[in-house]
Each structure stands twice: as C-alpha cells, then as structure tokens.
Amino acid sequence: MADSNNKPRVVIVGAGFAGFNAARELSRLIGATAEIVVINSTDYFLYLPLMPQVTGGLVESAHICVSLAGRLRKTRFVLGTVNRVDARRKTVSWDGPEGSSGQVGYDRVILTAGSVNKLLPIPGIADYAHGFRTINEALYLRDHIIRQLELAALAADPAERAARCTFVVVGAGYTGTELTAHGQRLTTRLARVLPGLAGQEIRWLLLDTSPRVLAELDPRLSRTAERVLRRRGVEVLTGESVEQALDGSVQLTTGDKVATRSLIWCVGVRADPLVDGLDLDTNRGRLQVDEYMAVPGSDDIYACGDCAAVPDLTRPGQICGMTAQHAQRQGKLVARNVAASLGKGTQRPYKHGDLGFLVDLGGLAAAANPLHVPLSGPVANALTRGYHLSAMAGNRMRVAADWTLNGITPSEPTSLAVIDAASVPLDVNKPRA
Ligand SMILES: Cc1cc2nc3c(=O)[nH]c(=O)nc-3n(C[C@H](O)[C@H](O)[C@H](O)COP(=O)(O)OP(=O)(O)OC[C@H]3O[C@@H](n4cnc5c(N)ncnc54)[C@H](O)[C@@H]3O)c2cc1C
Known part of the structure; x- marks a missing residue:
C-alpha cells in the first residue's frame, strides 16, 4: 500500500x-x-448476536451485515x-x-x-458437525434444517423420517440456547405446511456438560431459558455430551445412540x-x-x-x-x-463490570438480567430487541422492520441452498467432502 x-x-x-x-x-x-x-x-461488520434469528428466519442475513466502507469513511479500508x-x-x-x-x-x-x-477431540466431530460462527454457517444451517424437513416429508422409511426430524445441538451457552429456541420455532412452523409430516415428532436435543443451560450466566436466566425450551418440547440434557459423531447418528454420553442428520456444534470459540x-x-x-x-x-x-x-x-x-x-x-x-x-490524552486501564445479559428465545420469550434485575417474557423480549437495535452499527430500521413484518405475517421458510457443506467446514484445516 x-x-x-x-x-x-x-x-x-x-x-x-x-x-x-x-x-x-x-x-x-x-x-x-x-x-x-x-x-x-469481509467488507462488513457482522452483528453476531442476531445470527440465531437469521437461521430462524426472523431477520434477513444482509441486515446484520453492516458495510464497513459505508460506516468507516474516515479510514482506509482494505478487504x-x-x-x-x-x-x-x-x-x-x-x-x-x-x-x-x-x-x-x-x-x-x-x-x-x-x-x-472451537473443536474438541471427539471422534467424527470435524466430519459431521456444523459450526455457528460465520454468516455462511448461519445461512447454511437454515437451508439444511429446511431441507431435512422437506426430505423427511417425502421419505417412505420411518427411520429416515425420524432421523431427518432430529436436531442435536451441543453446547448450551447463549449461542446454542438461542439457536435451539429459534430453530425449534422454525421447524414447528415448517412442519405445519408440509402435509407429509402430519403426526411426525420433531425432536430438538440440547446438550451441555454443565449442570445447567447458560451455565456462565445468572442461574435465574438458566431457569427461565430451560423452562421455555422444555415447554416447547426441547429435550434439555445437562451433564451430558457427545461421545462420537458418525455418518447419520451420534453416540451420546448417556449411552443412547441418536439417529440424526443434524449435529450442531456450539461449544464455544x-x-x-x-x-x-x-x-x-x-x-x-x-x-x-x-x-x-x-x-x-x-x-x-x-x-x-x-x-x-x-x-x-x-x-x-x-x-x-x-x-x-x-x-x-x-x-x-x-x-x-x-x-x-501518540500524544493525545492519557492511557486508562480496562475495567468493566458485567451489566447483565440478554437471551432472545423467539416469539415473545426471552431471559434477561439488565443491571442484574431478572426478567422474562415479553418485557425481557422487548428489552432484548431494543438493546440489539441500540448496539447495532447500522441497518437498525431494517432489522426492526423484519421483526415487525414477521410479527404480522411470518416469512415462508424456503431453502435457497446457495452455500454447500464443503464451504463451511467446522475445522478450517480439514475440508469436508
Ligand atoms: C452466534 C453468536 C451469538 C453471540 N451472541 C452474543 C450476545 O448476545 N452477547 C454478547 O455479548 N456476545 C455474543 N457473542 C459473542 C460476540 O459476538 C463476540 O465476543 C464478539 O464478536 C467478539 O468481538 P471481536 O471484535 O473480538 O471479534 P469479531 O466480532 O468476530 O470480529 C473479528 C473480525 O476480524 C476479522 N478477521 C478475522 N481474522 C482476520 C484476519 N486474519 N485478517 C483480517 N480480518 C480478520 C473477521 O472477519 C471479523 O470481522 C455471540 C457470538 C456468536 C458466535
């Protein structure tokens, strides 16, 4: 340069x-x-906290990508x-x-x-698990989930239908918890418009080695999140994990082998x-x-x-x-x-106390503790969304419009299939076939 x-x-x-x-x-x-x-x-700043809502179809992917050239005009931007x-x-x-x-x-x-x-030395993870850290992974996963239900609706073999309708999420931090919440709502919505899935059980399993979901947050948030998820039928398995991932199934530490085409990896970064x-x-x-x-x-x-x-x-x-x-x-x-x-001002050490956390669980549900006051339900949800809008670097109106429109008339789940599995390997050093 x-x-x-x-x-x-x-x-x-x-x-x-x-x-x-x-x-x-x-x-x-x-x-x-x-x-x-x-x-x-990339030429954009990715607002990661809304990625679960992109996968869930609540927010458009482009709306959480804020143009760097547009927002950093006083800098020289290099892609x-x-x-x-x-x-x-x-x-x-x-x-x-x-x-x-x-x-x-x-x-x-x-x-x-x-x-x-983050990878863990668990056999088969790099081959069969899907990560959730980039916008491509969020979009891939959305398409993948939709495709599983569409294929299940056509499958004659009940075992294949059940496997395609089973989603296993590993890691119940805020990423895994929010993703499960939004993913479960997406599959519930989609199942309603696929006659071939009438009466078919759709399973979501959320696993974590910790004794509770959202283990790093206030236990009151954990209780709210777990209650909401269980009410929706999510199987929350705390103190458990995956022992091995195989082609078409996962072996859990519980001893159970679960047939699935969807192993979603949210164990951290x-x-x-x-x-x-x-x-x-x-x-x-x-x-x-x-x-x-x-x-x-x-x-x-x-x-x-x-x-x-x-x-x-x-x-x-x-x-x-x-x-x-x-x-x-x-x-x-x-x-x-x-x-x-460089001569302007004085240096200061970094010191920042925790101001609380906000976890959007889809619909009107959320778990939040702003300034350590525990909240749940629509109030927490409104606060969570208000916070995201204020924290975003741009596209606020677009995201607010997505929420409003989806509240009035939910978007119809379609799979654009623009991202293939090979382009989103969990391990960047191990390309997927
Ligand atoms: C799905 C998800 C949800 C989350 N939700 C929350 C939440 O609700 N609340 C919360 O507090 N935290 C949340 N987090 C965590 C939070 O997003 C991260 O802690 C935060 O993004 C870290 O900021 P950062 O600037 O260090 O990294 P990033 O925001 O990831 O930015 C790193 C940037 O560096 C670029 N880059 C990487 N390598 C290179 C390179 N070699 N050369 C040039 N550029 C490079 C990347 O493209 C990226 O733009 C979430 C994370 C995820 C994955």
Missing part, C-alpha cells in the same frame, strides 16, 4: 465488535492527525485476510480477493481478529488462528496483553476482543470473557490508549 502522507499510521486488523469500535473512536480522536487503516476479511504481522519490520501483510495481496507498515497495530469455532502465527505470548490461546491492552514488552502492538486475554480487573487473576459487551468497550478504550501513545 502506497504511503499517502507523513502522518503516523495505525493499522487495525479485524473490524468486528472490537476493531470496528476502535476504528470509529480513533477517527474521532486522531482522524485528522493520523492515518487509520482497517483490514478485514483482505492478514497472514503475517512482522513486529521487527513493523509491517502487516494480507491476501485479498482475486489473488490480490499487499503489505503496509505501521506505527501502531491493533489486533482484533476475533475467534473461530477459540482465538483466531492468526494469533498462533505471531511470535507473541498467549494465555489460554489468546494474545497476552496488559490492562491497557498493550502487548507486554512492545510499545506499538495492542490487542483486544476475543483474540486477546485482557485482564479482568473486576475479577482479579481472571481474564475477560469472550463477549460482544467486552469487545465493544475494549475497542473504544484501546483507541483512546493508542491515541494517548
């Missing part, structure tokens, strides 16, 4: 919750005196995947679309590459593989940083969000969880600290 001026250059790698907010804040603070370059693998950060030469290199590539020097670099699906290639210290796979989000021993590399182990000053000795709440706030503060390192 050509030098455009003699201003100090700040390069931001990744434009999700942390990077996007860092870029916006930096533009505001030092946009006139520094050059800000943002490099991201590319960073493959190397050379701390000695102070350069960042990337591969772009259509065989393009490039390199840029930096005075400061902020690493906010996020996370990817790990730092983006970019972190592995850097010659920098890590903590639980995330980049080690101090409370200012600077990499120790370096005065020009910063990192935050899911890819970094930011100390949690509210819980001494622990690191911040991988949540949008943290990433967004860390992004804003890292921008201030980087600006301070």
